[in-house]
Each structure stands twice: as C-alpha cells, then as structure tokens.
Amino acid sequence: MIKVEGLTKKFNDFTAVDNISFSVGKGEIFAFLGPNGAGKTTTIKILTTLLKPSRGKITINGYNPVEEPNNVRHSFGIVFQDPSLDDRLTAYENMEFHGVIYKISKDVRRSRIEQLLKFVELWERKNDLVDNFSGGMKRRLEIARGLLHHPKILFLDEPTLGLDPQTRSHIWAYIKDLNQKESITVFFTTHYIEEADRIADEVAIIDRGKIIIQGSPKELKEKNGTNSLEDAFIKMTSCDMRHEEVSNADRSRIRRRIFKH
Amino acid sequence: MSTIYILWLRQLKRHFRSKARLIGSLGQPLLFLLALGFGFGPIYQKAGGGDYIQFLAPGIIAMSILFTAMFSGIEIIWDRQFGFLKETLVAPISRFNIMLGRTLGGATVAVIQGLIVLIISLMVGFKLENLSLLPLLFVFMFLIAFLFTALGTAIASVLEDMQGFQLIMNFLVMPLFFLSGALFPIQVLPKALVTVATINPLAYGVDGLRAALMNGAYFGMPMDFLVLGSSAIILTIIGGYLFSKIQI
Numbered sequence: 001m002i003k004v005e006g007l008t009k010k011f012n013d014f015t016a017v018d019n020i021s022f023s024v025g026k027g028e029i030f031a032f033l034g035p036n037g038a039g040k041t042t043t044i045k046i047l048t049t050l051l052k053p054s055r056g057k058i059t060i061n062g063y064n065p066v067e068e069p070n071n072v073r074h075s076f077g078i079v080f081q082d083p084s085l086d087d088r089l090t091a092y093e094n095m096e097f098h099g100v101i102y103k104i105s106k107d108v109r110r111s112r113i114e115q116l117l118k119f120v121e122l123w124e125r126k127n128d129l130v131d132n133f134s135g136g137m138k139r140r141l142e143i144a145r146g147l148l149h150h151p152k153i154l155f156l157d158e159p160t161l162g163l164d165p166q167t168r169s170h171i172w173a174y175i176k177d178l179n180q181k182e183s184i185t186v187f188f189t190t191h192y193i194e195e196a197d198r199i200a201d202e203v204a205i206i207d208r209g210k211i212i213i214q215g216s217p218k219e220l221k222e223k224n225g226t227n228s229l230e231d232a233f234i235k236m237t238s239c240d241m242r243h244e245e246v247s248n249a250d251r252s253r254i255r256r257r258i259f260k261h
Numbered sequence: 262m263s264t265i266y267i268l269w270l271r272q273l274k275r276h277f278r279s280k281a282r283l284i285g286s287l288g289q290p291l292l293f294l295l296a297l298g299f300g301f302g303p304i305y306q307k308a309g310g311g312d313y314i315q316f317l318a319p320g321i322i323a324m325s326i327l328f329t330a331m332f333s334g335i336e337i338i339w340d341r342q343f344g345f346l347k348e349t350l351v352a353p354i355s356r357f358n359i360m361l362g363r364t365l366g367g368a369t370v371a372v373i374q375g376l377i378v379l380i381i382s383l384m385v386g387f388k389l390e391n392l393s394l395l396p397l398l399f400v401f402m403f404l405i406a407f408l409f410t411a412l413g414t415a416i417a418s419v420l421e422d423m424q425g426f427q428l429i430m431n432f433l434v435m436p437l438f439f440l441s442g443a444l445f446p447i448q449v450l451p452k453a454l455v456t457v458a459t460i461n462p463l464a465y466g467v468d469g470l471r472a473a474l475m476n477g478a479y480f481g482m483p484m485d486f487l488v489l490g491s492s493a494i495i496l497t498i499i500g501g502y503l504f505s506k507i508q509i
Contacts (some may be wrong), residue, residue, distance in 0.1 A: 048351050050509050073353035084344035088275045100267040101352045145348075 001026045001153055001187040002047065007056030009042050016042040018209035019056075024187055024202070026152075029179055031200035032189040035237055039209040040189035041081060044157050047187070048078055061152050074102070077146030079140070081157040083138050086158075087131040091122055091141050094130060095148060102149040109148075116144040120174060136167035143174060157187035160195065168192075172199055197229040207237045264354045265362035272333060272366025286332070290325040290378045294318065294330025294385065297444065310446075318382035319470035323405060326375040327463060330406045331434055333367025333412015337504075338420055347509055356505040360414060364497065367410035372402045394473045397482070401469035403490040408462055408496055415500035418507055441467045447479060462492040 002024040009017040017039040024030040032040050045051040047060060049069040058065055061075035085094050092113065099109035117123040120140040130138065139159060146154060156175070160168040176199065178184050192195055196203050197217045202212040213236055214221060217229050224232040276282065287351060298314045305313035340346040349359050383389070439462035440454060447455055458464045459480075469485035472478035478485065 016288070045509070050347065050350060052508075073351055078351055080344060082344045084346075084348045086271065086275070086345045086348075087343070088278050089271065093274070097267055097271060098348070098352075101264050101349065101354050103353075128295040152398055 001028070001029075001061060002187060003057075003059045004047075005047065005057045007043070007058060008054050008132070009039075009046060009051065010054045015209050017046070017053075020206070020209070020211045021215060022204050022211060023154075024185060026185055027179065027183040029175075029186040029199055029201050030188070031196035031203045032206060033191065033193065033196045033203055033233065034189075034206035035191060038206045040206060041157055042153055043206070044078075044187075047157055048076060049073060074149065075151060075153055076153040077149065077151035078155040079139065079142045079146050079157065079159050081161060083135075083142065085130045085138055085145075086142060087133075088129065090127050090129055091117065091133070092126040093142065095145055098145045098148050100232060104149055112148055112150075120144045129228070133238055136163050136170070138159065139163065139167070139171060143171070147178065147182075150182075151184065153185045153187060156186065158189055158191070160192065168195070175199070193228075193230045193233050203229070205233060205236050212236050265365065268349075268359060268362025269366040269369065272363060272370060276333075277369045286325070286329050286374055287377060287381075287436055289328065290321050291381060293324065293444075294321045294343045294378070294382060298355050298385065310329050312386075313384050314382070315388065315475060316446075316471075317444065318379070318387040319474050320441070320467050321382065322375045322378045322402070323441065323463060323467045323470055324406045324438055325378045326371045326402060326466075327409050327434065327438060329374040330353050330367055330371040330409035331413040331429075333370055334364070334415070334500075335417045335420075335426065335429070336367070336425070337363070337417035338423055341417075341507075341509070342422065346507070350507065350509065356507075357501045360501045360504040361497070364407060364410045364414055364500070367413070368403060368406035371406035371410065372399070374408070376455075390475045391473075394476075398470065398473040401466060401473055401485065401489070402468065404469070404486075404493055405463070405466035408466070408489060408493040411493065411496040411500040415496060418503035425445060437461055437463045440464070442479065443467050462488060465489050 002022075004023065005021045007017055007020050008015065020039075020043070022030075032043065034040050042051065046053050047058065047065065049065045049072055052066060060072045063071040063075065065072045086097070089097065094107070095113045095117065095219065099113065104112065114123065117126055120143060122137060122144065125133070125137070127229055130141065133141065141222070143159070145158070159175075160171055163171070175186060179186050188200075200217060202215070203217055203220060205212050213223070215223070220232050221227065221229055224235050226232045226235065294317065296319050302313040305311070305316070310316065331442065337346065350356075380410050389395075440457060440458045440461050443463075447464060449460045450458065465480055465485040465488040468480045469482060469489065472482045480488075
C-alpha cells in the first residue's frame, strides 16, 4: 500500500529525512515512532503530497505523489497533528465541505456522513459549530471526515496528542475497529510508545531523520532484550536529552521561514 | 464547479456568522461618510464643488469594498494558522479552483458590503441620478471586489503569519484608498500624485462607480472597465500562481 525507497528531504542545509526506506502492506497498522524533531511530520507531509521530496521513490496505493498527486489524494484520508477544521462551520458542514471537494455524489455523501458521525458519536451534535467542541470531539470529527471518501489508507499524525487518557483509548478503539471492518491501512506517528506497542503491527523508530530499526513490537523488544518497547526505544535513540537536536531543527525551520519566498 | 461553489458558500457563511465582523466592517465607512460628508460638505459647497455627499458616497462604497475584499483575501493567513488550509490542499482538486472559489466568495461578500453602504448613503441624502446605469454599477462593484480579493490572496499566499498585516494596511491599502480620488477629485493633486493615482486600479474603480451613479467620470467608463478588468485578470493569474506554490 505504501512503498518508500531512499526518501530524503532537505531544507537548505538541514536534512530532515535522511535516506529512509520502508513499506506498509494492505490492512496493516504501521507506527512511526520517534522523538520530537525526528522527521515524522515531514515524512507524512511528503507522503500526503504537501511537500515534495528532495530524493527518493514513493508509491502510495500504486501512485507516485509527485507525478500523480490527485490519484494519491483520493487514496488517503488524513488527520493532522493540529486541528484542520473550520470552526465557524458546524460538524455537518465540515463533513459536507469535504464530501463536495472529494466529489462524492449527494446520496452517498448523505448516508456516509450519517454513518460516520454516528460511528464517532457526534451525530447528536451535527448542527453545532465546531468552535464549541472539545479537543477530543474535534479529533473524532477529523477522523470521521478523513474517512468520508472511503480512503484505502488513513494517515494519523500524532492523533492523540494533548488528549486525556479516556479520549485516547476511545480514539484507538475507533481506529482498530475501522482497520478490522473496512481493512483500512493505518499509518500513524506518535511519541507515546505504549500506543505503538499496543496498536501497531509494525513499528519503525526514526531518529535524526533516519530509521534506526523496524519490526513488530515483539521483535524490537526481543532484539534489544528489553521487556517494554519504551526501554527498547530509549536504548535505540540513546538516553540523552534532545536540547541540541531540537534547537538545530528549530533554527533551520526559522531559516526556512525567512528564505522560503 | 461544485468545488468552487462550496468554497464560495463557505466564505459567505463565515462572513455572515460573525456579527462582530459584519458590524465592524461597516463602522469605518460609516464614520467616513458621516464625519467627512457633513464636516467638509459646506466647505466643498462654498468652493463651488456642489453637493459633497454626492461626490463622496461612491468613494466610500469603493472603500468598503476595498477593505472587505482585501480582508477576505488575507483570511488565507488565518486558514493557514488554524489549519483549515491543509484540508483543502490535500484534497484532489486543483489549487487554481480553490483560489477561484475563495476569491469569488470574498468578492461576493465585499459587493454585499458595498451595497449596504450604498443604502446607508441613500438614507443620509445621496441621490441616484440615473437608474438605467444601475446594472453597470454592479459590474464595477464586482470588478473592484474581485480585483482586491485576488490581490489579498496573492499577498497572503506569501505571508506566513499576521505580522505583515499592519504593514499591508499602512503601506498598501491606505495609500490605495487615499490616492484613488475617493475623498477628493484627483485633478486637484500635484502632478506627481496624479501620476500615482493613474496607476492605482482603485482610482478607476471609484471613477467607474461615480460614472455609473452620477455620470461624472474622469477617466471615462470604457477606460475604467478596461483597467479594472485587465488588472483583475492579471491578479487572478498571479494570485493563482502564488497560491499553487504554498507549501506547509
């Protein structure tokens, strides 16, 4: 479903993603795990056509994101790290907007919106402005919206960041359910290690733009002789704090902002 | 088409749901109309210029369109900051259609705002002199609105946050407004400023409105139409190009 070979992304002199390769099979749940500034979001942006890669070959559902962006865009749904809803529109209007720009016919749109809003338990609130929603409700609405056009792949960039434990477990329950019922391939990034451990079939640990290790949670634990994925993670990414790396990445980000246009 | 429509509809909903914005965007034109209209009216009359409200109203209508349109265009910065822009950028639709839908929506909102100011002007004593020219009035209002929404979109496509907003207000929008002949006739300005005014598209907008409302054009209606129309096309192309280059 997703195939990446030798992907590299440079912002001026800063290499955010450094020659990574991995593949995700149909119906798999794949976790991209790494500390802040490791290159997780950059990778997702490239896979979802928001950024162009500097080098490397990518296929998403058989299409190349650089050459056939619209085919790729039809193939996936995405939940971004930060909310991307229009808070002056109602939940239903946000769904409707999405359905229209993905050219879903009116009848299908109506029934699918109802089905999905019921699925994330927001049907009763469908006519409320998103502005009045809590963080967890917004995230649920975004998941529903990302699924509206029957995507083959669901990308989730830190889907549970900043949510309370109840909401987090709720959201993962939805995602597991979807993965089983609609056999959707799920690609998510997180730095909550226990989430990757519990949910994912396959985990890749990325640090400083490079994939250090990849395998099932069980394999990773065995390889490192640790009981928890957390220990394996810390062992792999070394236990130093990330001041230096993060500030380097930030500096480059600022530079990019200044010189981008 | 349906993409353009839903983006257009979204702009309208956003505008009319925000009461603060609706009223706020009327405050400034109203203040200008009343304070300047009644304040300078007697002087203008004494100097032999005639009824100042008759002269001023088309200028203030243009002003309200200019401000609303620029603001609608610049709203992309908000969409970028609050994330909604990403939702449209990952969708399988052309960037040019997104830009066009937004611009049409912003322009429609600005025209409605301009019509409200026209109605207020009529209430404070402005008189329509030639009703048969009313359709042309709509054409000019729409051209001004579209032109400046496209300009706002173009500018917002290259700005990352609201820091540049004041800069644009003070060094672009205000000069465009003051050197458009909205408040005083262009002819009375020093030569250098007249030259500036003749390259200001809003001057042709104000002139076109004045021509349609009261038969008093400086550049002449065909010239106004030509300049506004071609500027609108050029800015749509530039705005569309810059918008298509946005990376997040």
